[in-house]
Amino acid sequence: MSTGDSSADTTMDASGDAPLDFGAVEKRPSLAELRDAVAPTPKRIVGLVGLAGLAAVPLAASLTDLIELIGLLYLMLFAMSWDVVSGYTGQLSLGHAFFFGLGGYTTTVANVQHGISPALSIPLGVLVAVVGGLLIGVPALRIRGPYLALVTLIAPIILLQLFVLFSSRLPVLAPAGLKGQNGFATSPAPVVGSGSEALIHIEGFRAALMGQYYLSFVLLVVVLAVLLAVTRSSAGSVFTAIREDERAVSAAGLNPAKFKIFAFTLSAAVGGLAGAMFVHTTAGGAQPSQLLEVLVSVRVIILVVLGGMGTIVGGIVGGVFFMLTTLVLGALDSAVGTVPVLDTGIANLRPVPLLSIALVTVIFAPRGILGWFDRLWAEHVSGEAVPDRETAPLVLVVRRYRQQIRDLGVFGDEER
């Protein structure tokens, strides 16, 4: 966490990073600020340790574990892409699977049905996803909050219905169809694989899987770096400002629309890239249950909610937490067997435990694990005050207003 500069500005943006100073958005960063940006804060050290852990895990993993881990990496990538637009700009997307599906299916069709090499089909997938991002982002300017959430929820459902409609044939674009509910039976050529059609050839199935894992890991780190750079930049500050009060941003002379679309397309690009790369691994495939279902979108949201919205890193933290709960439940399942009253195995309870934790987090700890960590650190170690999302300016105003109304004693018979 940056130690904050000495600006007298008291308006703290809720993510707890450098205070928002509207007048200074276009200023070049000072040396102090740059030093802060790369200083080894405790959070960053933990983060690096975590990444190192993620890098080391495959060495001890079985083939089955490797598949699961590769899937996890992509889940984290999906989560980070969601955070960019929903965590930062506050435009809640409930159907981010739309972008994963666009990316994954485009590259599959291009590679399997048109013979285009992954080196070209993956960027094509990203491009299509970006177009999708614009398709949602531009109309999104005219609609707000709940309405946008609804629209984004429906987008992947519409896409799936179109895939079903054109399951055996889509003239020109997909001559063998988009395969509907069954999904593709052939995977596109892997980027890293043991077969001859792989872009990068590695002998041996296990070695190839590890190669896939590390490639995906590198992708994760690169995407993480890029997104961190963007969100810690001045553009990122504007994103956060838009979430808090869009009118204030306009009043400051900035065009929120430009930034909102930027966020959407960046998010779509990352999501599409992740989706495209995913289907080129053994763990992924162009199938509705892996790329398009409502559960995919919801799972991504839960990961970020748990990790911490508006942090980018929250997606990774949430992913680790998700993996831990899976392991714990698996162990409990072997140990305990059947739950008495409900008469079912512990594993069958999934995803209830994770959902419950997520619900509690949303309501009581909206800054997720990272926020909790921040607070813990602040209270017990550094002694600094940590800005609380609950005290964002607008919320404070409304709360004060309501309290005043109540204090007026207008309701004679109501409980206080």
Place this chain on the structure above:
Amino acid sequence: MDDTHTTRTRHSVARRRFIQAAGTGVVASFAGCSGDSDGGGGVTTSPGTSNGTKPPRNKFEGETIKIGVLGPLPQENPLGKSMANSAKLAAKYIRDQEQEADSDFLEQYVEGSIDRAALAKNYHYKYEHMLGADIEVVVGNTEATPATAKQEYLRLTSEENVDLTVGVFFSSVINGLMDLIAQQGVPHFTTGAAAPQPARLVSQEYEKYKYHFRVGPFNSVALAKAQLEFIDLYADQLGWNKVGVLVEDIADLKPFHDYLKGRIGKHIDTPVIKVTSSGQTNWTPIYDDLESAGVDVALVGLALTGQSAAKQWADQQRPFEFGGIHVFSQFPGFWEDLSGKARYIFTMNSVTPQTENTQFTQPLMKAYNANFDSYPVYSGPITFDAVRLFAAAIRETGTLNPDRLVNFVESRRFEGVSTIVPFAEFTGPDAKYAHEPKFTCMSGDTCDSPIGVPLWQQWQKGKQGEGVEGAGVMECFAPGPVKTADYQKPHWI
């Protein structure tokens, strides 16, 4: 292959006798069954390719052959449960046969009442064993999703080192597994999924995907042929002059629709042929159309939407009959699910708890019921067959090499092995849909070597004294040899 040594040794014959005598009724019923028939568990080689020498009887002594079952939620879901339980029953059956073989013939040989040649012959043809190997079943849970299925498949093939995988019901799951199956090179017998894509892949890229076979059910082209055959044989009898066809728009049923569309008009007057969406929930306008066209029966091909379609047909008491391929009514629990509204619905099926497709069908049903207090869904008998087919292949070839086993299975006709068909044969690498069960015809009236399936079942109210009062029974009304009851027209027509 792992060389796991079993603790079983071949000493006391007397001890085996005791085990045999003390065995459950389950074992006895099987034993009696195969003992009655000559050539039970036999494998006919296709013409002119008999290879004479048989592998040594105890070639795999001390080894364990593992079968991996991939089912959707095998603890709760009836489909998955049927698969897992049936695989275990098959393993038990083979294991018991092994013991049986030891006790009976070895004893006789020792006593001198049969010679070495007779010993060899009987070991191979009378009993379904795996050349001395023990057999173990490992169950994997696909959770009906491709992602988990991939993990479970790798666990079974790489960690458990199974020699065969069976199962899989959902089309999306088998589609997601095809590349892994190709990668691992372990034979896989699909025993539930009806997706057409795997067979096409085997046909298009044979060397890569050849490890995949579908033991059952029949693909929808075969079902379409059967449907036309049925109309030729029975439409007059049933008083059908006009039919309406409704087929759901899914990949599994597309071959069915395409085959019927161009041809059914030549067999019977078909004023209406519709493709319905999987999102169809309100069938009233469609039924209105059928009614105004004056059809006698709605011939359907419905998988995901079967329940709402059936309920609305029954609730609305439409003046036409209803059936065809109705996946939901193939489940024993369907009657209860619709609280009796399943009555009169007919469908094609491979086998029901009542039918006697082969000598093995009823013993399996009874054994299943005795062990698991319920009857299996059709994926169960198919899985049972799959395991025994594999055992037959091992027994005949004496090898565990996947490529050679694949060659053997795709080129032979298996007689007296299946609970569903009198002989099982697979389409070859050149067929459009490769490594699929070969369909000849269902009735002896149509061709020389009918396989007798699919059979046609109808849900009827149970007769007095049959199980739970008023409960539904899946009666079979065609073809002749497997018939258990007459077809009933809905009482409101």
Place this chain on the structure above:
Amino acid sequence: MVDVLNIALNAAAISALYALVALGFTLIFGVGGVLNLAHGALITVGAFAAQQVFRVLGLPLPLAVLGGILAAGTVSGLLYLGVVRFIQDQTVKVILSTVIIGFLVRHAVRIVFGTGTLTLPQLFPGSAGILGESVQNNMVFVFCSSWVLILALFALVNYTTLGKAILATSMSDRGAALVGIDATRINTYTWLLAGMFAGFAGVLLTSFRSGGWRMGLDPMVLSFAIVVLGGLGSIRGSVLGAYIIGTIETVTVSVVDTRLTGVVPLLILIAVLVVRPQGLFGRAEA
């Protein structure tokens, strides 16, 4: 052969059902500005409760219907009082919470009641003749009850004190607070009412086709399509939206191509969003 009367009757019937499905959802949003994404779960609760009353307790069908209505209403009210009330100013939290709760309820139902199918007998078996066409009694009932409820709601909102309080709160709960209206109480009543609508819809859906633990998702997508079309928060818009979607769907199935059923409402949605994103009667600002 296009039978216009037949299509009209079918469209009317199914649209009435769709209106009931969407009504509860619109009510909550219109009054409280809350996007209740647990709406589908409420529908499921109503269906399962009715089934339990009917099959497990063995009580007559009308009581089962009542049971479903009350159960869903109760759950809805508890949802508001227990969770939403405290976070209703924070759009993000509310949306996320209701999504999660919706999934929680869905899976709770699965764990407790299993993955089996849910069916209820028809409420009114048999058919009647209307203008020469044979119509299912059940559909007549759905049509009539739908309009009775819609008109009752209209009367409630426009002619009773409670209704006026609801209107006031929907326009501005700050303003309403100023004249002595307790938003919490009004919102509670609204959620109870919305839940009851959802429960009734759930019972009808189950008796018409069948149900299960997953039954909530499709009606919810349908509700979204309807409210997007009609305008978020407008009851008038929801009714109109339901009839538009129901009619176009029926016409498509009967006349155009049965394969398109699943896609039609969604394509209408896209068209509306492109042309007029706030819907027919909606406000541009959510």
